[in-house]
Amino acid sequence: MASIGLTEHPDIQGLLFRGYTDHAHAGYGLFRIRGRRAFQAWLTGLLDREQVTTAESSSRKEVADSHLNIAFTASGLQKLLDAGSIADSFEPAFIEGMVQEHRSRLLGDVEANDPKAWRWGRRQDFDGLLMGFAHSRQAADDLLAAHLTAANGADRGITVFGHLDGAGTESFGFADGISQPIVEGTKLYNDRLHTRPREVALHGVPVGEVLLGYPDGSGRLPRSPATSAASDPRGVLPPHWEWPERRDLGRNGSFLVVRQLAQDKDGFWRLMEAMAAEGAGESAIGLAEKMVGRRKDGGALAPATGAGPDHNNLFDFDDDRQGQHCPLGSHIRRSNPRATGSDTPDGSLNVTKRHRMIRRGRGYADDEQGEVGLQFLCFNASITRQFEFVQGSWCNNPFFHGLQREVDPIIGTVRPAGRGLASIDRFTIPRAGSYRRLLAGLPSFVTVKGGGYFFMPAIAALRCLAAAP
Amino acid sequence: MMADPVGQTLFTVVAPLRPGTQGDVRDMLAALGYLGTEPPGGPFGFEEAAMLHFASVFLYDDPVDGWFLVFESNIDGAVEPYLDRLLAIAAARDGGAFLLRLYGHCRGVAAGDLPGLKRHMLDHVQHPQAAFVSAVGLTRDRIRQDAAVYRVVDETLGSGGVPLPADQAQAAVLRALEHDRETAGVWSVADDAGPGALEKIRTVGGLVANVIGFVVLAVVNLLRERTAPEDSLRSDFDMVRTQRQYEDILPTNHMVSIVHLHTDRGRQWAKRCAFGVLRGLVTLFFRHGKLGKIETIHFAHWAILNGGRRLLFVSNFGGSWSSYLDDFTLKASEGLTVAWAHGIGFPRSWFMVRGGAAKGPEFIDWARRSMVPTPVWYKAYPDLSAKIINRNRKLRHALADAKAGRGTTAWLELV
Numbered sequence: 001m002a003s004i005g006l007t008e009h010p011d012i013q014g015l016l017f018r019g020y021t022d023h024a025h026a027g028y029g030l031f032r033i034r035g036r037r038a039f040q041a042w043l044t045g046l047l048d049r050e051q052v053t054t055a056e057s058s059s060r061k062e063v064a065d066s067h068l069n070i071a072f073t074a075s076g077l078q079k080l081l082d083a084g085s086i087a088d089s090f091e092p093a094f095i096e097g098m099v100q101e102h103r104s105r106l107l108g109d110v111e112a113n114d115p116k117a118w119r120w121g122r123r124q125d126f127d128g129l130l131m132g133f134a135h136s137r138q139a140a141d142d143l144l145a146a147h148l149t150a151a152n153g154a155d156r157g158i159t160v161f162g163h164l165d166g167a168g169t170e171s172f173g174f175a176d177g178i179s180q181p182i183v184e185g186t187k188l189y190n191d192r193l194h195t196r197p198r199e200v201a202l203h204g205v206p207v208g209e210v211l212l213g214y215p216d217g218s219g220r221l222p223r224s225p226a227t228s229a230a231s232d233p234r235g236v237l238p239p240h241w242e243w244p245e246r247r248d249l250g251r252n253g254s255f256l257v258v259r260q261l262a263q264d265k266d267g268f269w270r271l272m273e274a275m276a277a278e279g280a281g282e283s284a285i286g287l288a289e290k291m292v293g294r295r296k297d298g299g300a301l302a303p304a305t306g307a308g309p310d311h312n313n314l315f316d317f318d319d320d321r322q323g324q325h326c327p328l329g330s331h332i333r334r335s336n337p338r339a340t341g342s343d344t345p346d347g348s349l350n351v352t353k354r355h356r357m358i359r360r361g362r363g364y365a366d367d368e369q370g371e372v373g374l375q376f377l378c379f380n381a382s383i384t385r386q387f388e389f390v391q392g393s394w395c396n397n398p399f400f401h402g403l404q405r406e407v408d409p410i411i412g413t414v415r416p417a418g419r420g421l422a423s424i425d426r427f428t429i430p431r432a433g434s435y436r437r438l439l440a441g442l443p444s445f446v447t448v449k450g451g452g453y454f455f456m457p458a459i460a461a462l463r464c465l466a467a468a469p
Numbered sequence: 470m471m472a473d474p475v476g477q478t479l480f481t482v483v484a485p486l487r488p489g490t491q492g493d494v495r496d497m498l499a500a501l502g503y504l505g506t507e508p509p510g511g512p513f514g515f516e517e518a519a520m521l522h523f524a525s526v527f528l529y530d531d532p533v534d535g536w537f538l539v540f541e542s543n544i545d546g547a548v549e550p551y552l553d554r555l556l557a558i559a560a561a562r563d564g565g566a567f568l569l570r571l572y573g574h575c576r577g578v579a580a581g582d583l584p585g586l587k588r589h590m591l592d593h594v595q596h597p598q599a600a601f602v603s604a605v606g607l608t609r610d611r612i613r614q615d616a617a618v619y620r621v622v623d624e625t626l627g628s629g630g631v632p633l634p635a636d637q638a639q640a641a642v643l644r645a646l647e648h649d650r651e652t653a654g655v656w657s658v659a660d661d662a663g664p665g666a667l668e669k670i671r672t673v674g675g676l677v678a679n680v681i682g683f684v685v686l687a688v689v690n691l692l693r694e695r696t697a698p699e700d701s702l703r704s705d706f707d708m709v710r711t712q713r714q715y716e717d718i719l720p721t722n723h724m725v726s727i728v729h730l731h732t733d734r735g736r737q738w739a740k741r742c743a744f745g746v747l748r749g750l751v752t753l754f755f756r757h758g759k760l761g762k763i764e765t766i767h768f769a770h771w772a773i774l775n776g777g778r779r780l781l782f783v784s785n786f787g788g789s790w791s792s793y794l795d796d797f798t799l800k801a802s803e804g805l806t807v808a809w810a811h812g813i814g815f816p817r818s819w820f821m822v823r824g825g826a827a828k829g830p831e832f833i834d835w836a837r838r839s840m841v842p843t844p845v846w847y848k849a850y851p852d853l854s855a856k857i858i859n860r861n862r863k864l865r866h867a868l869a870d871a872k873a874g875r876g877t878t879a880w881l882e883l884v
Contacts, residue, residue: 087706088703089703092704092706092709095706096706101714102710102713102714102716102717105717105718106717106789218827218829220828223830242701275630278628278630279628279630279631280630280631280632282630322882341800342759342762342763342764342796342800343762343800347762347800350799351795351799351800354795354799384791385791385795385829388791389791389792389795392717392789392791392792393788393789393791393792393795397720397788397789397792398720399720399721399765399787399788399854399856399857402854402856402857402860404852404853404854404857405852419504419505419506419718419719419851420505420506420719420848420851420852421719421720421851421852422852430882431629431632434629434632434635434881435626435629435632435635435638435881435882435884436626436629436884437628437629437630437632438623438626438627438628438629439628440628
């Protein structure tokens with residue numbers, strides 16, 4: 001690893017490695033670039049004043065007033081790079097954006113989640129996302145308002161807000177954000193390698209799984225977007241490893257997926273109560289825990305692991321292959337099946353690790369809409385191989401792990417019968433010494449309200465974007 | 470009643486089109502709306518062909534030989550009775566007008582001549598070099614009946630809020646199976662026994678010979694293998710979009726790939742041996758639902774076409790294309806490299822085993838570029854995955870044992 005620690009690297013935007021937990025409020029401001037030159041001048045100023053939070057600046061002891069990070073869509077990069085934009089060097093998912101007919105089928109953005117009903121992102125008509133983190137919602141809003149102005153070449157679009165509640169719970173009341181990949185080469189990784197080797201074995205991923213420019217789980221460099229040398233006259237970018245005549249726009253950057261997920265908290269708990277009443281000795285919380293795949297306090301359902309932060313993520317499901325502790329179709333199992341796949345436990349774990357991502361979500365409460373939910377954000381090196389795979393091939397795949405007629409009971413999309421398929425609206429809870437408990441006719445408790453695909457460039461790449469001729 | 474001891478047959482009919490007709494054929498196929506299931510009143514009448522598991526119809530444009538119309542079928546039993554059945558269905562529907570119009574675009578098919586069409590199709594049958602079947606020995610009807618067994622069990626157990634004791638649950642299920650319209654009297658029969666001893670000995674002999682040939686040719690061809698140009702193009706967005714309009718309609722998908730092969734004799738023989746090895750492995754070992762570590766494929770096969778210049782791969786698999794290719798690169802890259810090494814542009818391999826398909830992004834792009842869209846695709850049991858079919862078979866066996874007074878109630882955990 002380089003002499004500069006990754007988590008203190010001045011070239012990497014801070015949000016990748018830090019959730020800014022000292023800043024409880026976040027504003028996510030969508031924008032369009034109206035005046036390219038004015039926008040570039042503003043971005044240059046931002047960089048000169050070191051106002052974009054980096055891994056380095058966010059590692060300092062003193063707490064900053066606020067943090068700012070920025071990411072762009074394909075159209076934003078195209079506008080800034082102009083002739084130097086090379087669409088082919090990105091994966092198609094990023095270029096096409098989150099809303100596209102086939103992609104909607106794959107992601108479960110159909111029925112109640114159809115983009116036609118989204119509050120934002122339906123037409124993917126934005127160029128970027130400015131993310132402001134502050135101590136109050138008003139401060140986050142003010143921060144975005146100060147930057148996203150016509151004078152700065154930006155049209156401010158919709159802003160959505162997120163907050164951390166201090167207890168680390170999501171809107172259904174479950175402890176959240178427990179399982180994150182541990183990135184090789186970080187201080188956390190090196191510490192845990194000695195103190196908790198089991199945790200590293202389960203959650204350690206090569207840098208290139210979440211950050212471009214470093215080897216990924218295949219031992220090779222992940223594909224990285226390129227720009228022409230002419231777009232980088234000052235030579236701030238390194239040469240591209242795949243096309244030596246081009247510049248590497250991706251190094252130290254990462255793809256960012258954003259989805260606003262409304263959670264029907266009342267409906268969820270009402271139904272849990274009703275279903276608990278039909279059963280013998282089941283509680284509403286017990287059923288909800290089976291659907292999530294964790295205890296409400298974050299503890300594991302898997303056997304032989306204790307509660308508490310030192311123990312609640314040390315399981316691999318290999319001792320629970322039938323799902324009698326943690327159901328096969330539960331949310332945490334579908335989004336991270338760990339060592340259970342069609343391969344050996346070690347082989348399956350390695351396959352699973354090619355689909356991990358860093359999550360940076362925050363809850364939200366929208367009083368106007370009377371709505372609570374999650375602003376889901378995640379970073380990955382490949383939207384297709386990581387986010388879309390987890391969402392499409394695991395969470396929304398009715399055939400996952402040999403199951404039938406069910407999708408992820410928390411984030412999956414319930415579907416009516418059609419095209420020779422029965423309705424997809426069930427959840428199976430395997431039980432030891434008996435047969436399964438079946439929850440049938442379930443509604444969706446989570447509804448997508450918006451979303452988009454972004455690229456969060458490194459500081460050097462922002463410099464290039466700010467100065468592209 | 471005993472299960473018919475039939476094997477499954479996987480094949481294609483590859484018929485050259487008359488020049489200039491491909492646009493008409495494409496429009497004709499695209500208008501039909503066969504995306505996994507048969508639309509009401511669909512002109513092929515696949516649903517009435519009781520031996521048919523999966524079928525697809527697609528076009529491909531060969532730069533040397535021109536356009537071809539390809540008709541893939543995965544059936545119980547032999548080719549000819551199936552074609553007879555298809556033509557009989559067509560004759561009953563519209564006097565064969567639709568099929569004759571479709572095949573009227575092919576070279577050598579005379580107007581209005583259904584018997585002639587059958588001869589034409591038989592003449593253009595391509596049998597696979599190697600083929601994989603997940604549910605070996607299960608007929609289409611057996612798969613549907615097993616699904617009915619599962620349905621009856623599922624309905625009888627209900628929500629299970631207050632579970633019955635295991636023996637009571639078992640008794641209730643056995644009773645329900647004898648009364649359900651779909652399962653009564655037909656559900657508990659044995660399967661086909663699998664290959665006999667003589668077939669096994671023959672297969673082992675063939676496998677050994679092919680392994681020797683494969684190893685020798687892998688060494689002989691090594692220099693050519695290591696110096697063949699490798700194709701690092703990215704997939705064309707437009708092409709991918711066209712292909713994906715037919716994908717993920719069902720949780721099962723279809724893939725057609727047509728790869729150009731190197732045609733020198735050394736590599737051609739190497740390909741023959743490679744498929745000989747795969748054929749032997751599939752016949753002897755991959756008979757229980759898994760192709761190596763992949764457990765999502767229903768039917769798949771490879772066929773060498775156009776005098777050895779092209780390699781066709783067709784697959785009917787569970788999940789999305791990207792998850793399938795992920796399985797390929799992460800869990801089965803060696804097997805895929807055996808099959809696809811010496812394809813033109815294939816990511817560079819070693820001894821037809823290492824490298825190649827293990828190079829994820831390059832292999833995935835290469836595979837995408839080799840694909841043609843499938844405008845007509847039929848699956849006889851859209852609600853079932855390969856894994857569910859095998860689970861249902863186990864469930865039936867266990868319940869048949871229970872009916873006979875053997876076994877335990879452990880089957881309850883299968884549901």
